[in-house]
Amino acid sequence: MSIVSVLVALVALPGETSARREPVAIVFPPWVSRDEAVARSLSAGYPVLRSGRSPFVVIAAPARTDAAPAARPQGAVMVLALAGLAGCLDAATADQAAS
Template identity: 45%
Template sequence: MARLLLVLFALASLALPFALALAEPADPREGAAIVFAPWTSQAEAFARIGEAGGAVVRAGYVPFIAIAIAEDARSFAAAVREAGAIALLDPRALAPCTTPDRMP
């Protein structure tokens, strides 16, 4: 049983990057869910997004997720990843993790 669980965990770990790739935002100019490491504070996440050329439009229930927009999609995606973002996702994929009443 333990061996089966280990195999299932390994398969799930391999599938996660593909699932995240499919959920990437079509265009960060229209909004992207930016996910940082869980120990990232909300203030730090907002600052990193701003420094990367984006603007936060909505906060998440958890401090390390924020919805942001950016004019220059390519440079923003690269800059925010360089600033420590784990993933840029379609904001609709993380809709349950955000709330419209927690604006910065």
């Protein structure tokens, strides 16, 4: 039941970004491991910055502005703009937040 609640909450978050000029949170199903989520993100062309707050969330750098937007990684539920989520999906450390 709690997995359903988490998925419903994630669906309510701001929609996908088409510009991809800011970091993104790539959300996979909860049964995808951290290593698999990172591998799938890298293979889709996303420069991975770090893992998110949950092991199935990957934080990726923005795509270059002159490049075509990267495709959604295989099995990803959604790709969200990280801006405006106020740390909901990001597990940045205090050092990263201060810089």
